[in-house]
Amino acid sequence: MQRPAAVVLMFGILVGVQPRILDAADRREIASRIRFFESQIRPLLLAKCVGCHGSKKQAGGLRLDSRTNLIKGGESGPAIVVGRPDASRLMAAVRESDPELRMPRNGKLTARQVEQLGRWIKSGAVFPVQAGRDRILRDPNHWSFHSLRSPTLPGVKNRNWLRTPIDRFILARLDAEGIAPAADVDRRAWLRRVTFDLVGLPPSPEQLAAFLGDRTPGARSRVVERLLASPRYGERWGRHWLDVARYADSNGFDENVAHGRAWRYRDYVVESFNSDKPFDRFVTEQLAGDLMAWEGQRQRNEHLTATGFLSIGPKVLAETDQAKMRMDIIDEQIDTVGRALMGLTLGCARCHDHKFDPIATSEYYALAGIFKSTLTMRKYTKVAEWHEHLLPSPEATAMKQVYDQKVAAAKRDVEQARASAREAVRKRLDQNRSGDKSDKELEKRFSPEEMARIKKLADVVAALKKAGPNLPAAMGVTEDKITDVKVHLRGDPQTLGDVVRRGVPAVLRGPPAPRIAEKTSGRLALARWLTDPRHPLTARVMVNRVWRWHFGRGLVVSTDNFGLLGERPTHPGLLDWLSVRLIRDGWSIKNLHRLIVLSRTYGLSSHANAAAVQQDPDNRWLGRGRVRRIEAEAIRDALLAVGGQLDGTMTGSLLKLKNRAYFFDHTSKDLTTYDSRRRSIYLPVVRNHVYDMFQLLDFPDPAVTTGDRTSTVVASQALMMLNSKVVMAAADGLARRLQSEADGIDGRISRMYLVVYGRPPTAGERQADRRLLAELADGNGTPSRGGSVNEAELPLAAWAGLCHVVLASNEFMYLR
Incomplete structure (x- = not known):
């Protein structure tokens, strides 16, 4: 696969060794380590170490301003041993474990700083350097910085193959590469694929029968419209956005207290997708809902709740340096807005000009002024508390009256x-x-x-x-004292440079820079700039996210990084065409779904001829479908659905803690339970302690924006499917369901396959299942009377055992 030069060079640039090509998982991990280094380690080294151990002064012959120098060390030997903090002299110095080796001289590090330094060394001591490649890496003419264009639809030879305009771009590239596309997937598999993709649940046997029986034109369109109209759609696609918004029901970090009202933001997201809220408005409400015009108190409350996007990030609530805490919160907001909406790692410009993208430190602090003029916290003293919006309503008024009466x-x-x-x-x-x-x-x-x-x-x-009266409230932000921010030299809040007027990065072409009024934070102006149809990134990034969530890989593989270290798009014309179409369709995400899932490309089989696989082993040109494992939440929800146990109740919180209460009591045990049968989107998300079933199935880190979940295959996942109480309960429920919905052994086996896989069993599967039922009925693992058994002799436990085997299979967990 052809890679951009920046990606091929990245590994060498980071650690100063021979460059090599990285795969997608490598790049995500490296990007995470870079963010950690730039936000936590580089500022620490600059503030505490480089003054005595840098380019101008080298006490003891030691320099600490590059990875090479750290490994080389000084007169006493290497400062770090990569991967081994306990063997590193630097750690011995900051821990003050050796009376003769205590550093730094200008003040002892905090326990948190020591822990972060050790974590950095243990994870490989990533230390980005420019290595003289400014011209390559900080290119202002990078493809994603240019305005959108609407390309001409490419011509193709086989026009009969086309279903939507998307197919023109795909087929034109396949023709150019000499690759024949795979055949269409069968109708059963297509229905299972589109149903999981749009609502996150398997199709019922009745839905399957209706679709297979509908041979009239528009049958697929009718299925798509039914799914898009389902309230389950918002739950499915709202969960995707919550990955991007780093949603959690707890703060994480040192003070892991309950976000007792974050659920209102989650419910806002679900309702926004269900109502097909235009994406430009969705963005504006999350950045500046409190500043928007509104009609009626209900819409006002919705706008206020939307600003939870800026509030729900993790915070060091016990930080004693209030100036640092405030700038750390602002940095987290800038990083989230940059990666979630623009696909840019803006946080890397906090301490110095961005090492890879043409973003200056002054531009970072221009954005910082916007967020410093925004009230996120109601107090910064230990333990700090975030701001919340009261949400007036008749119900709230009645609650206040009852409360006042009780107090009186x-x-x-x-x-x-x-x-x-x-x-x-x-x-x-x-x-x-x-x-x-x-x-x-x-x-x-x-x-x-x-x-x-x-x-x-x-x-x-x-x-x-x-x-208090515990009135309805939501996490969110509002206006604070309006201020422009001075550049923090090397990221240090105590070492200040010139004041920078609030603004946005200049390198992005298209809309003019927003004019920020003197008496406003600039959040509304920022939101309008981001959603201007001329903006080069907002539509591209969201289109790419939707594509990735449908196909398992984006047109730009690096979904959260459209900068110089990100991948180039495989189909740039298609990305731009879809982005322009999204805007012209009023920023409708549901219309974007229609274009994608009704395309021939979406409906291709994952089976391809050997020549096509050899020519395009990674399926870069989309000549076949991609085998995809469904996500953790969809696996759990599907288990509940096929077991007849799914509770469809929407909205509200399942947290058992009060707002701001600690998740870990004096026993250090998290008492959160996950035994509800509601959809997974409503289960609590506890930072630092995610539900173990979800952790095993690659749930993302809820402290950072994630647009591209990993999908691992490890033995513990198979063990979980064999031993999990959730899976066993689903198997029991499915067994009972089969007894009530079908007659006879063959009838129930057929029904089981339809419910679980969306297809009938093969003759071989039916025969094997009958043998297993006979063995299970015997109770000793040996067949009864030569392997034959009649229906009356089959206990429920035997059917539950068979159901468990079917549910633990790859076919249940994968879309093909």
Whole structure:
């Protein structure tokens, strides 16, 4: 496969060794390590080490300004041993484990900084350097920085092969490469593929029968319209966007507290996809919903909830350096906006000009001014707290009235207790003829029992006030004090350079730079600039994401990086044509689905002739379908669906913790449960402790934007499918379902295959399944009466065993 020069060079540029070609998984891992180095390690080295161990001064003959110098070391030997922090002198120095070797001199590192330094060494000590390649790597004429164009549809010889305009681009390239496309996938497999792709669930036998029986023109279109109209569509495609938005129900990091109201943002995303909200509006609401015009309180609440996109990222809530905490939060927001919406790693320009893309540090701080003028946190003191929007509604008003009544009643109880106690004191004093006393004097004479009773009632008032009315609210952002930001030299909030006016990177061609009013943060102007039809990246990046989620690989393989280190598109004309079409169709994602899933390209079989496989082993030119494993959530949801156990309830939270409560109690145990039968999108996502079933099936890191999930094949996944309670419960449910939906052994076997695989069993499968049922019915693993068994002798457990075997197969978990 031909790779861009930047990708071929990347490994050598990062670590200073002979370059080699990297695959997609390598590039994702390297990109993650670069982000970590640039945001955490480089600023630390510059602030604490390079002053004494850099180009101008080399105490002890040691330089710490490059990977080569770190490995080379100084008079005392190497500073680091790559992959072995415990064997690295640098770690011994910062840990102060050796009294003779304590560094740095200008202040001890925090425990978190020490841990991060060790993690960096253990993961390979990636240390990007420019290596004199500025002209190659910081090219302002890179393809993705140019404005969109609408290419002419290419001509093809076999016009009968075409179904949508997409097919012209694919067939033209296949013809140019001399590759014959594969045959169409059969109708059963197409229905299973499109149903999982659009709603994340298997087609029912009834849906399958209806489609197979509909031979009239437009049968496929009717299926697609039914799926797009299903509320299950928003759950499926909302989950895709939540990967990009790094959604989680907890903060992660040091203070892993509950995002008790993040679910409102999740529900907003699901509803936005179900309603086919134009993508440009979807983006604008998430960046600046609080600044948009609105009609009615419901829409206002929706806009406020949308800004949770900027709020739900991970934060170091116990950071004692408030200036650093604030800039770290801003950096996370810039990085997320850059990668999610533009496919650019803007966060790499925090400490210095971007090493690979033509983004200057000053442009980073122009964006930082926008987000520093945005209120994300209501307080920065330890433990910091994020801002939340109250969401007024008639229900909220009623809740507030009930709460006020409870507080008033509790206060009356306290006052009545005080009055009763004062009266009791007066009676005691009257007996002694002590004369009149003021209330204050009387209260000094309360008995211990009276004081205890009053305190108990006062505690009720205090508890009510502390808990508050718990009115509907959502995580989100709003305007703060408007400010332009000074460049932070080497990323240090204490070392400041020139002030930079709020703005956007200049290298992106198309729309003019937004004019940001003096009294606004600039978020709304930023959103309008991003969604301007002339913007070169926003539509391209989203089209590529949708393509990847349908085909398993994007037209640009590096879905989150359209910069110099990213891949070039395999079909640039198709990418631009679809991007222009998305905009012309009013930014409708559902129309984009229609174009894709009704194309002939989408419906190709994964089986291809040997010549085609030899010519295009990676299927770069899309001459055949791609075998894809469905994602973790779709596997779980499909298990529940075929077992007849899926709860279709939408919206709301399954968290059992209060907002801002800690996930790990004093026993360090996360008590979150995942036994609900609702769709997986509604299960809690706990940073640092993702549901184990999802972890095994490659759920992404919910702390960072992910547009391209990995798909591994490891033994533990097979073991999970054999031993998981979820799978066993689904097998039991499917066995019961077969007993109620079909008669006879053969009838139930046929029904099982239709429910699970969407096809009838082969003769060989039917024979093997009957043998297995006989063995399971015997209970000892040996066939009953020569392997024959009648229906009355088959216990439910035997059917459950067979169902478990079918569910644990590759065919259930893969689309072909």
